[in-house]
Amino acid sequence: MKHLTPAQLVDLIEGVLPAERAAHVGACARCRQQADELRAVMCEAREVDVPEPSPLIWDHLSQRVRDACGAEPEVGSSGWVPSGSLSRLALAVTTVTVIVAVIVGGILVRSPTEEAAPGGDSVAALLAKLDLGLDGGDTEPDLFESFGEEPAWTLVMTVAQEMEWDDTDAAALVGPGASDRAVLELSPDARRELGRLLEAELAGEGG
Amino acid sequence: MLSRAVRAWAGTVQPEWKVTVAGAASKTGAPLGVDLSDDEDLVQACLAGSQDAFDVLVQRHRRAIYRLCYGFVGNHEDASDLSQDVFLRVHRGLRRLKGKSSLSTWLYRIGVNVCLSRVGSKVPPTEPIQDDRHIDPRSDDPAERVLRVERAARVRAAIVRLPERQRATLILRMYHELSHQEIASILGNSVGAVKANFFHALGNLKRLLEARD
Numbered sequence: 001m002k003h004l005t006p007a008q009l010v011d012l013i014e015g016v017l018p019a020e021r022a023a024h025v026g027a028c029a030r031c032r033q034q035a036d037e038l039r040a041v042m043c044e045a046r047e048v049d050v051p052e053p054s055p056l057i058w059d060h061l062s063q064r065v066r067d068a069c070g071a072e073p074e075v076g077s078s079g080w081v082p083s084g085s086l087s088r089l090a091l092a093v094t095t096v097t098v099i100v101a102v103i104v105g106g107i108l109v110r111s112p113t114e115e116a117a118p119g120g121d122s123v124a125a126l127l128a129k130l131d132l133g134l135d136g137g138d139t140e141p142d143l144f145e146s147f148g149e150e151p152a153w154t155l156v157m158t159v160a161q162e163m164e165w166d167d168t169d170a171a172a173l174v175g176p177g178a179s180d181r182a183v184l185e186l187s188p189d190a191r192r193e194l195g196r197l198l199e200a201e202l203a204g205e206g207g
Numbered sequence: 208m209l210s211r212a213v214r215a216w217a218g219t220v221q222p223e224w225k226v227t228v229a230g231a232a233s234k235t236g237a238p239l240g241v242d243l244s245d246d247e248d249l250v251q252a253c254l255a256g257s258q259d260a261f262d263v264l265v266q267r268h269r270r271a272i273y274r275l276c277y278g279f280v281g282n283h284e285d286a287s288d289l290s291q292d293v294f295l296r297v298h299r300g301l302r303r304l305k306g307k308s309s310l311s312t313w314l315y316r317i318g319v320n321v322c323l324s325r326v327g328s329k330v331p332p333t334e335p336i337q338d339d340r341h342i343d344p345r346s347d348d349p350a351e352r353v354l355r356v357e358r359a360a361r362v363r364a365a366i367v368r369l370p371e372r373q374r375a376t377l378i379l380r381m382y383h384e385l386s387h388q389e390i391a392s393i394l395g396n397s398v399g400a401v402k403a404n405f406f407h408a409l410g411n412l413k414r415l416l417e418a419r420d
Contacts, residue, residue, distance in 0.1 A: 006406035007399050038406070041413045045366070045381050048359045050274045053283050058269060061287055065265050065294040066258070072298060 004031045013038050246310040253301055265294050268311070271383065272318050278378035279322040281367045289325060293318045308392065315385070316393045319375050326371070365415035372396075373408035380405055 004012060004024060011017035012025065012035050025032045249267075252260030269290065276289035296317050304313050366374060375394060379385045385393070387401045394401065 007402035010402040010406050037413060038409050041409045041416070042381070044358065044416070045362055045377070045409075045412060047355070048362045048366075050277045050382070051283075053273075053287075057273075057283070057287060058266075061269055061273070061290055062262065062265050064287075064291045065269075065298075066262065068291060068295045069258075069261065069298045072295070 001028060003028060004034075009034055009038060013042065250301060250304060250310060261298060264297075264310075268314055269294070271311075272314060274382060275315065275318045275378065276322055278366065278382055279326050279374065281363045285325075289318075289321055292325070293321045296321060312389060312392050315379065315383070315389075319379075319393055323371050323375065326367075361416060362412075365412055368415055369408055369411055373404050373411060376401055376404040377408040377412070 001024070004017075004021070008017055008021060009031070012022055025035060246264075246267075249260050249264050253264060272293050273286055273290045276293070277283065277286035280286055280289065293314070297314060300317070304310065308316075366377065369377065372394065376390055379390045379393065380387070387398045387405075390396075391398045391401045396404070
């Protein structure tokens, strides 16, 4: 004879155990006693209720919560994705793309007389040089300092200034240094492909 | 009696009821403009930065959260502190709710986590039996009333001595009438584990009550 499991005993006292299984109780004194004991405890526990606190406690609790939350950053501010954020997300994606593009474009602008690497891909060559700059170095090259007053960098700064940092952070796309790390951590093949795409884009816009 | 009836009614407001507060105004004096009947709209309003909407959210759910906390600690002072903590965490984490679960389930989850982390394995002090607020006016017999109060106090004291998950399961099932599925969602268990916890909670509760007799 297979006794009722704990879960089945709970189903039994709650009246949801299938009839064919519940019939076991009629023939099993042990399960019947267990079920009776559980019902008795449930009945006693059910009589207990939370004693009603002072009516003042509710408004007091709400006020305490209000005061505590008032000391916190507002819901919807930094780190919160506000409602209707699709356009902000799109702007964040665009900004990241622009930043990545202009990092590479900035390299191009700085080296206008750079001879094309074998295969005619100057961007790829510059990216490859960037890759060499990382290998064996203890620190990452600081691209942004070297750009200075470059026109391309001026463009990205103008775009970035129109966007709150918190919005890009809220979109979970950009963290401090994320864009330059994104470029620096690309594989050589990925950088070559990125360079090719950017060159095509720049050529298409007449830049 | 009337205030008790009103409080009882307030606890039964259903999401589909169109409940508005006549003459209600925000702190700035402007009408609230918040649909009180829908938790989802409340959440959206909160995420849009409306403190009034969060106030409404607190008002709607404070009683359930307070009762949950009281079930864990057995006294009003700690229940009030825990309730404040719960809503503070709700305020901080509301953006993570979107689309993942119902507000009510999420609130209970936070409430249980706050209670378990604060209470741990310590046995908090429960309300004294002599507190007159506990006298149940339903019974005309004073002696019966006192006996009922004493039994209730014994049960509450035994519940706070249960192992944490058993305590949580029993409180959510017995006093908040949540389904096993809802409890499983709140506690991160399977339904089978919830039922097993409930079974053992009742068994341990029986042993604790018998030990005190």
